[in-house]
Amino acid sequence: MFTTNFSRIYIDGEWRKGKSEKTVKNVNPLNGEELVTIQSADKEDLNEAYEAAARAQKEWQNELPQKKQEVLEKAIAVMEENKALIVDWLVKEAGSTIVKAEVEFQASLDITKESVRFPYKMEGKIFPSQIPGKENRVYRNPLGVIGIISPWNFPLHLAIRSIAPAIATGNGVVIKPATDTPVTGGLIFASIFEAAGLPKGLLNVVVGRGSEIGDDIVTHPIPRLISFTGSTEVGKHIGELAGGSLKKTALELGGNNAMVVLDDADIDQAVESALFGKFYHQGQICMALNRILVHRDIQEQFTDRFLELARKLTYGDPGDENTAVGPLINNKQVERILEDVEESVQRGAEIRLGGQADGNVLEPTVLTGVTNEMPIAVNEIFGPVACIIPFDSEEDAIKMVNDYSFGLSGSVHTSNIERGASFAHKIHTGMIHVNDQSVNDEPHVPFGGEKDSGLGRFNGEWVLEEFTTLKWLSVQHTPRDYGPFINKLK
Template sequence: MKTDFTKLFINGEWTDGNSDSTINNRNPYDGADLGTIKAASKKDLDHAYQSAQKAQEEWANELPQVKREVMEKAVRIVEENQEMIIDWLIKESGSTYMKAAGEVKVSILSMKEAATYPYRMEGKILPSQVPGKENRVYREPLGVVGIISPWNFPFHLAVRSIATALATGNGVVVKPATHTPVTGGLLFASIFEEAGLPKGLLNVVVGRGSEIGDDIVTHPIPRLISFTGSTEVGRRIGELAGKNLKKTALELGGNNVFIVLDDADIDQAVESALFGKFYHQGQICMSINRIMVHKDIHDKFVDAFVSRVKELNTGNPAEKATHIGPLIDEDQAERILKDIDASKEQGAEVILGGDAKDNLLSPTVMTGVTNDMPIAKNEIFGPVAAIIAFDDDEEAVRLANEHPYGLSGAVHSSSIERGTNFAHRVQTGMIHVNDESVNDEPHMPFGGEKDSGLGRFNGEWALEEFTTVKWIGVQHKRRDYGPFIEKR
């Protein structure tokens, strides 16, 4: 595999972009220079889409064992280069070693699931209401898929779409986030190039949103746009795609609740909350945003939780003992600090942390939070735990559903049935009983409700998103069209 990533990958060639601008790739922890990339222009984007379309026509008809062999070889390449990929995730996205290793592991599982798709392109033969007719339904690739990958889990959230699209017979153009051009895009160009993927099927364009952001959606070639990111940007993509009658798979923001009922095992809930809140500095769409605790156990939970948060190590993500690394940039830290201050003015109390050095924000715990405070209303995307007390189950359900997001969540109770019944009442695409909110399994439907997105990733649900179906009616004997064609 390559180790130097400073060029785009279009039509099987590593090339400079034609834009006048450049992308300066830097380590978010220490600012170290990771390389400069000459950005893609609209001309480059068009070349990428044209290349994908041309290559896809043959790939769509390729034998399933050939597609599977490419996917399986790509898996082996990732397995053999895990430490190099982990190193890139640490230095490019600010991932701790623990997070980066976990991200590569789940990415491998997603790729293995995708390797099964060529043999799961199932069709159906259905009866007809017309005499002598047979109805056949075929599952086919869409054609070309445009993928816009995020910076927080760049490797995994890119590959779950890239691998799915390729395995189902599509061509691909990827635009990674400018913070993570390597781990969100260029690494895959090298992986699949080495795996023997035909030239032109996978293209990676590193460019600024202001220059090619709209065009990757509105270009006439792609039939599906897969995007993971903020709800604000997702709305824009949805509008542009809708105007051009394109499909979208959108995994957007979350305001995920972690609910501790009065009969919960407090120690178990604390451990779950610790992981679900602070894993990757809370920069995960599924991260816990609001910790809601029944008033009768609130103080016990807070004391136990704060005690555990104090044990977390903050600092250089390259050190294996580090739990909390940097936010992706200083703007994120400043945004979160503003929400903390505004919430304090409304009555919330910071009982731990609340300070930052550059973009390294200390793990923070706030109590006295209410659902209308900025730290509860807004997606935090950082290492701040906002704890809300509630009186009873009815209030907890109301508070959980009050905001317009519905991605993930969790509920803790010593009664599995009570916890499950409560989970049914929370308006969210995913929720977990006696666990935390950050879960992703490659065979389970991943996606949200309300402002958290459209569609589902993973397993059979991804097959629905990245393919289409065609009805072919077969008339086996001459059809009688009745009086319409009677001879006069």
């Protein structure tokens, strides 16, 4: 049965109140309407969740691969049956436009379908040995229990991309969703997998504030890997905590992603790419374009066309099918972005479009006259503000892109594909796209960043390296001759 009452946390197969005295009030970012209030989890709840996951995982790791597949396939069916409800929650809880919610739902399905293959990917290898009569075997095993900290911007997809592979490879899971999106980032998966028949205790959802259980979800002795998607600042802190216990981490962090428009680019194609890469989901995407670098020879033509189309972007209620840009997740984000805009204007930038906010809805905003050193270029915007920056040569553009410590995604536009590929090779980033924009994610290709943008890779066979461990087991088939060491004793 698919549960729709999300006022409780989920531990060891039971929906129950958290033991903390604090609550998490979940509100609609558009209008502040209360969606649900949840009694928070405390450290005792967290401990019980991890212990439940550890108990259940011991049996689950030995379950037949087809049984694991059966649960994942049922989870897919449950998601499809409840698509309308899930999309509605993404709209009202995460401020997703209907288009974005539909795309996120499909991406979540796709990554779960990709994970259905993983139970049969837990394969080993046999290697020869330098020792006579010995055989070397290497086994791929689950890590045990994985702690997942999910973000608020793409909560459904960025949670399930860790949950599904973790379960498929025989691990137990404890999820702590962002307090802005406790349902779509966590509790909804308790309903999905409960209805799919996942054994009790294998998946647990603790809703609580970072100040109360944030460090403990990392430092608790049970989890062997922490999967986190979020800011670089928090990711570094998690890395430090995990390192102290020699835990693995899979960290997908912030980005200062750039699109570079070379002088031979198709301007209309580049403009359309830039509009999507910048304003999709209000720019609240780790892969979103932070800077648009345009060759000075075509800057004016590009800017005019970009402004022409940006003026047509509708903004406001994400529940309206015609809305392209919805609300930011909370007012702190609005204030932070407007501060960067104001300071950049004081340093010479010009607002060519937008620049005003109504509640949490920030108008699509375009700045020109921006330099690579202004706050709106240096800081990760994470909102619907585009800054257009000129450059004079490929070498200048490469330096400008690589100047900062981030390296998540990026793009380059040119009419010469090989020129674009050559340029892309010189950018220090985990992902980059020729004649496209920076927001790309496919379930079967490696996703992740370099430098301050994170550690590890999600998706496809690459996530197996994150969520599993290898064991070397050797078998001595014939008596081994230990040579002089033993001969002296005879």
